[in-house]
Amino acid sequence: MVREMGMRVLIADDHDLLRDTLIAFLGAEDGIETTPASSFEEACERIRNDEAYNLVLLDYKMPGMRGLDSLREALEMKGGQRVALISGEATKDVAEQALALGAAGFVPKTLPAKSLVNAVRFMAMGEQYAPIAFMTAAEEEEKHPLAERLTKRELEVLRGLSEGKSNKEIARDLDLTEPTIKLHMKTLYRKLEVNNRTQAAIVARDEGLF
Helix, strand or coil, X not given: CCCCCCEEEEEECCCHHXXXXXXXXXXXXXXXXXXXXXXXXHHHXXXXXXXXXXXXEEECCCCCCCCHHHHHHHHHHHHCCCEEEEECCCCHHHHHHHHHCCCCEEEECCCCXXXXXXXXXXXXXXXXXXXXXXXXXXXXXXXXXXXXXXCHHHHHHHHHHHCCCCHHHHHHHHCCCHHHHHHHHHHHHHHHCCCCHHHHHHHHHHCCCC
């Protein structure tokens, strides 16, 4: 059996909780060494100055990112390396364009932690990754106006709290950590312009969302 070589992964994302969660999950795996960055500029600095990475994960919406232009720039740096996009909002069209540019893959933030670790390993080993379910999902003809403002994960969290579930229960259902659920709750409250879970559930009910 061939011994697996160590993998170096750069995770560039401006959401501290999400980035730290990713680093914790990946760092717990044998043979994966992670380095964090919180902006595109910091990611570029790491690429230029550090030992070569097996994979660079770039958040599509973090500070300094100019969409696919920044992806192209990162792909060409230092003679070329493997770069993948990670995003909670990018569309299938963006994912397809990223793959066409030569990205190592496209990873939705909705991916369960175990699948994410497998995807990172897959891409770091030289394969191209994109979740089939995401890439083949039919585009919805019409979206509820409230749902239009929320990410898929935020909708799932909203459904959970509308059903009276605790953060712990929602985290278990979605295969996420409680801190990640709290992060989604925070952005959910801001988007719905409410202060607590009861008000959020009332808004969802009044709007006929579920």
